[in-house]
Amino acid sequence: xxxxxxxxxxxxxxxxxxxxxxxxxxxxxxxxxxxxxxxxxxxxxxxxxxxxxxxxxxxxxxxxxxxxxxxxxxxxxxxxxxxxxxxxxxxxxxxxxxxxxxxxxxxxxxxxxxxxxxxxxxxxxxxxxxxxxxxxxxxxxxxxxxxxxxxxxxxxxxxxxxxxxxxxxxxxxxxxxxxxxxxxxxxxxxxxxxxxxxxxxxxxxxxxxxxxxxxxxxxxxxxxxxxxxxxxxxxxxxxxxxxxxxxxxxxxxxxxxxxxxxxxxxxxxxxxxxxxxxxxxxxxxxxxxxxxxxxxxxxxxxxx
Numbered sequence: 106x107x108x109x110x111x112x113x114x115x116x117x118x119x120x121x122x123x124x125x126x127x128x129x130x131x132x133x134x135x136x137x138x139x140x141x142x143x144x145x146x147x148x149x150x151x152x153x154x155x156x157x158x159x160x161x162x163x164x165x166x167x168x169x170x171x172x173x174x175x176x177x178x179x180x181x182x183x184x185x186x187x188x189x190x191x192x193x194x195x196x197x198x199x200x201x202x203x204x205x206x207x208x209x210x211x212x213x214x215x216x217x218x219x220x221x222x223x224x225x226x227x228x229x230x231x232x233x234x235x236x237x238x239x240x241x242x243x244x245x246x247x248x249x250x251x252x253x254x255x256x257x258x259x260x261x262x263x264x265x266x267x268x269x270x271x272x273x274x275x276x277x278x279x280x281x282x283x284x285x286x287x288x289x290x291x292x293x294x295x296x297x298x299x300x301x302x303x304x305x306x307x308x309x310x311x312x313x314x315x316x317x318x319x320x321x322x323x324x325x326x327x328x329x330x331x332x333x334x335x336x337x338x339x340x341x342x343x344x345x346x347x348x349x350x351x352x353x354x355x356x357x358x359x360x361x362x363x364x365x366x367x368x369x370x371x372x373x374x375x376x377x378x379x380x381x382x383x384x385x386x387x388x389x390x391x392x393x394x395x396x397x398x399x400x401x402x403x404x405x406x407x408x409x
Contacts, residue, residue, distance in 0.1 A: 113139075113141075113393050114139070114142055115341060115393060115399045115401075116396070116399060117141055118145075119383050120142055120204070120339055120341060123339040123401065124202055125337055126149035126200065127154070127199055128149070128151030128153075128154055129151055129154055130198075130199035131155045131195055131197075132155070132156045132199060132201070132202070133158075133159065133200070133202070134146065134157070134158045134159065134202050134203075135183035135202065135203040135324065136159070136202075136203050136204045136205065137158035137165045137169060137178065138160065138165055139165075139168040140158070140165075142204065143156060144170055147175060150175055154175055155175055155195075156175055156177070157179055157189070158177070158179065159181055159183045159186070160179075160180065161180065161183075161232040162231050162232065163233065166178060166180065177193065182320055183203065183320065183324045184324050186201075186324055186331065187327040195331075196331070197333040197336070200332075200336055201331075201332065201336075202340070203324070203340045204341045205343060205347050205351075206341075206342070206343035206344070206347070217229070218238075220283070220307065221283050221286075221303050221307055224283060226240065226283075227239040227240035227280065227281060227283055227286060227310075228240070229310055229314045229315070230314060230315065231315045240280070242254070242313055242314060243271060243275070243280050243286060244275050244280060248271075248272045251267075251271060251272070252264045252265045252268035252269075254309050254312075255268060258308065258309035258310075258312040258313060258346065259305035259306055259309030260305065260346075261302065261306065263293060263302075266293055267290055270289055270290060270292075270293055271286070271289055271290075274289040283307075290303065290306060312346075317347070318346065318347075318350070321350055322350065325350065325351065325354045326359075326360070329354065329358055329375050329406075333406060334407065337379070338355070338376065338404045339403050340402050341399055341401050342399070342400050343395070343399055344398065348400050351402055354376065354404075355378050355404035358374045376406060376407065377405050377407050379404060379405050380403060382402055383400070384400060385397075
């Protein structure tokens with residue numbers, strides 16, 4: 106399966122350039138997807154270089170680079186980055202790249218249930234072996250817990266009203282599909298914001314189903330410790346929750362943004378931000394709707 110068919114990477118050239126790939130270096134692509142970033146990294150690696158591609162979705166294996174001894178596919182959540190690198194004999198690496206959020210493949214594959222563009226079973230699992238689905242969240246969470254999901258992960262002001270509507274609707278009949286869920290919520294949404302707010306509802310459910318914030322926090326913590334001095338961390342974000350966490354880590358070394366100081370009062374951080382945040386050009390945003398909310402941030406491991 107061609108990588109551009111599976112997933113259209115955003116800011117592909119800028120992302121890989123941000124890694125500053127060394128021919129003999131060891132790198133980790135934490136969101137393999139269609140392999141677009143991995144293939145570009147492999148083009149820059151020499152014979153002794155190594156690349157590990159992580160993805161919890163087994164569909165990614167279909168698009169993974171094949172026949173290259175320098176590449177290893179790891180079917181796992183990236184929160185276990187440190188464990189897997191140690192398993193393969195690496196305490197530290199020269200660079201890490203992560204393209205967060207949902208891929209083109211997930212959004213365009215109707216039966217995966219990630220998009221309200223299709224009427225499909227409420228699933229949204231990135232790891233298809235997981236037991237928690239969007240259907241379970243929608244039909245089994247309490248009204249209060251649902252409202253918290255919409256408020257925390259969708260940043261929706263009407264979170265309580267949306268949760269109440271779902272609870273009332275499921276009391277009559279279980280909500281099984283994306284179309285049914287959209288029909289329950291549309292009467293509460295203005296026509297001007299309907300698509301945007303539905304997108305936030307689906308984003309919130311996806312984050313909850315996949316434990317994305319917890320996994321991101323674990324991964325970023327590991328990334329700081331496994332990068333060699335001078336190694337690069339390159340991350341693409343698509344919504345404010347994940348971007349805030351990434352920005353905090355790159356500025357202070359922790360996801361909470363707690364600044365540490367040395368004995369002289371100077372701020373200490375294990376990472377140094379490289380350049381300014383990069384956003385896609387208007388032309389790329391026109392070609393790829395996913396690019397419209399993308400932010401690329403790059404940091405380098407210091408000697409601290």
